[in-house]
Amino acid sequence: IELLTKLGYKVTITKHEESGRGFISKGFLDDAKEKANFNVNLFKELITKETPLVGIEPSAILTFRDEYLRLADDKTAAKNISENTFTVEEFIKQEFEKNSITSQSFTTENKTLKIHGHCQQKSLSGTEPTFKMLSIPKNYKVTIINSGCCGMAGSFGYEKEHYNLSMQVGEDTLFPKIRNTENTTIIAAAGTSCRHQIKDGTNRISKHPITILREALLQK
Structure with a gap:
């Protein structure tokens, strides 16, 4: 947060459920689905191309991009979130290539x-x-x-x-x-x-x- 803020980005932390990665890795897919549905419903009005979802823990943030496409009931919202979800490394690389950093x-x-x-x-x-x-x-x-x-x-x-x-x-x-x-x-x-x-x-x-x-x- 501190790095992105000092580089001129507005960072918002939204109170959300964990990604469900732990449940997925142990085969508790019903529990993971519950987490996915909660988070997709929470983020579907917040995440856009201009306001991407960025995370620092690979297994957690990439769950939003990959498994949520199959777990979430709202497939349209899950797809939009997936397309605008990035690891922090991906986000900074893209911004560097645009000369924003x-x-x-x-x-x-x-x-x-x-x-x-x-x-x-x-x-x-x-x-x-x-x-x-x-x-x-x-x-x-x-x-x-x-x-x-x-x-x-x-x-x-x-x-x-x-x-x-x-x-x-x-x-x-x-x-x-x-x-x-x-x-x-x-x-x-x-x-x-x-x-x-x-x-x-x-x-x-x-x-x-x-x-x-x-x-x-x-x-x-």
Whole structure:
């Protein structure tokens, strides 16, 4: 909110229900449908091309764009919301490409960043918007880690019976690559569960991409 406000955008927070992603991941589709119908009814008069819905947690915001199309009873409203729903990385990338946001607003410090993509983000949005957004500061050297799932997979890795498997998945690709980075390299990860897993598996602190861009803003 602070970053977008300082960049000149009017941000409104609407009191809404959770996305229902947790219910979907566990198969409680009736509960997820209830959340979807509530949120679609709430947002259908608020979300337009000029007033998009923007979120920071990939699995939550992308539920509005994907699963709501099938879960919600009001298909027309769900479609309109879906078409105007963006991750914050997508939104800022689009605004940068329209020259509404420029590199002049950000630091010229030299920094190295590596991105770990959230699984659902990679499936429905891709990591390119994150790459483009974090490349807005002129001297940020950004690369995408060629990795699979961190192993957390939503709540999967939090469950005692899945812990060992969860860590094995992380060790397959992601953890070794993070351990091999310099301590000065900033690790970007949009998913909350990804950041927890990276901390537990490598003892490295990763940051949400929007936090990194906020820290790069010249106007503090």
